[in-house]
Amino acid sequence: MYEAEAPVNIALVKYWGKRxxxxxxxxxxxxxVTLETCTSSDLQLVTRTIVEPxxxxxxxxxxxESAPNERxxxxxKYLRSIADFPCVKVRTENMFPTAAGLAxxxxxxxxxxxxxxxxxxxxxxxxSIAARLGSGSACRSLFDGFVLWESGIxxxxxxxxxxxxxxxxxxxxxxxxxxxxxxxxxAVSSAAGMERTxxxxxxxxxxxxxxxxxxAHLLRAIEQRDFSKFAELVMRDSNQxxxxxxxxxxxxxxxxxxxxxxxxxxxxxxxxxxRLAYTFDAGPNAFIFCLEAELQSAKELFLSQIPGLAxxxxxxxxxxxxxH
Ligand code: DP6
Numbered sequence: 001m002y003e004a005e006a007p008v009n010i011a012l013v014k015y016w017g018k019r020x021x022x023x024x025x026x027x028x029x030x031x032x033v034t035l036e037t038c039t040s041s042d043l044q045l046v047t048r049t050i051v052e053p054x055x056x057x058x059x060x061x062x063x064x065e066s067a068p069n070e071r072x073x074x075x076x077k078y079l080r081s082i083a084d085f086p087c088v089k090v091r092t093e094n095m096f097p098t099a100a101g102l103a104x105x106x107x108x109x110x111x112x113x114x115x116x117x118x119x120x121x122x123x124x125x126x127x128s129i130a131a132r133l134g135s136g137s138a139c140r141s142l143f144d145g146f147v148l149w150e151s152g153i154x155x156x157x158x159x160x161x162x163x164x165x166x167x168x169x170x171x172x173x174x175x176x177x178x179x180x181x182x183x184x185x186x187a188v189s190s191a192a193g194m195e196r197t198x199x200x201x202x203x204x205x206x207x208x209x210x211x212x213x214x215x216a217h218l219l220r221a222i223e224q225r226d227f228s229k230f231a232e233l234v235m236r237d238s239n240q241x242x243x244x245x246x247x248x249x250x251x252x253x254x255x256x257x258x259x260x261x262x263x264x265x266x267x268x269x270x271x272x273x274x275r276l277a278y279t280f281d282a283g284p285n286a287f288i289f290c291l292e293a294e295l296q297s298a299k300e301l302f303l304s305q306i307p308g309l310a311x312x313x314x315x316x317x318x319x320x321x322x323x324h
Contacts, residue, residue: 002118006110006323036320049111054089083120109134110141114323231277238279256284
């Protein structure tokens with residue numbers, strides 16, 4: 001029996017668009033932070049996975065058994081091309097709502113690959129490729145701290161690899177509050193949304209030109225622990241990603257009323273002095289960054305201003321380690 005646990009990651013510069021759909025090869029590089037949930041939180045933003053030899057490949061996700069889907073098959077096929085291993089039963093539990101824009105596929109495939117790395121020897125690049133075949137953003141949950149996933153240029157994806165580039169200990173005061181504003185499944189999957197954007201958004205090519213600069217500037221802000229630069233770059237990238245979604249045809253919307261309230265609250269709060277940043281993936285839930293000294297007042301702000309938000313819907317995280 002081989003066990004693994006993988007955390008979620010939140011993209012600071014988003015992966016949005018594929019240059020190869022079946023290999024999950026992205027149109028642009030992306031930068032993320034791996035989130036470690038503080039033990040005080042009710043929900044843990046992790047996936048726990050156990051694999052064991054079985055007479056056929058099967059998956060039990062949150063207690064429900066099914067045959068492996070195409071993504072899992074692709075991931076297992078690649079892993080078996082490196083070193084053969086028997087059929088496996090994969091038991092996997094998400095400690096948080098599935099498919100609510102909380103990147104459960106990211107932690108899920110990172111946990112799967114890490115559990116299988118107990119059965120066969122895999123190097124970091126092979127793990128990254130295997131996780132990416134399951135879900136693009138999963139390749140970033142394997143690694144610690146701030147993680148860069150290079151888009152690469154090879155058609156086989158051999159250079160589309162993620163790696164940790166800044167260790168978690170570099171900025172210990174950086175906190176992330178995840179505000180769970182909805183646990184509903186998203187109407188348009190990331191894969192379908194990306195495809196629509198790539199084929200229909202007129203603004204998308206101009207985003208692609210700018211992403212390398214976003215990454216370079218953000219890395220500098222992180223290296224210098226410059227929160228106010230970090231905040232502006234993170235919020236602008238999130239807004240731009242949602243703008244190209246809306247520029248897709250028919251438009252794709254991931255934010256809801258509560259998400260928009262969060263955006264207004266943050267800009268109001270930052271008027272004198274930049275103390276908060278938001279980012280949203282393909283869902284309405286908000287990821288709020290702040291420094292430790294601001295944590296309490298940030299929580300109070302959202303609890304008092306977002307109707308229906310309770311302490312149990314706020315998950316407190318720090319920059320943490322990847323799958324293990
Ligand atoms: C908005 O990694 O879920 O969260 O490769 O099709 O599985 P697939 O897509 P996925 O897309 C993530 C999109 C995003 C941005 C990000 O995490 O970079």
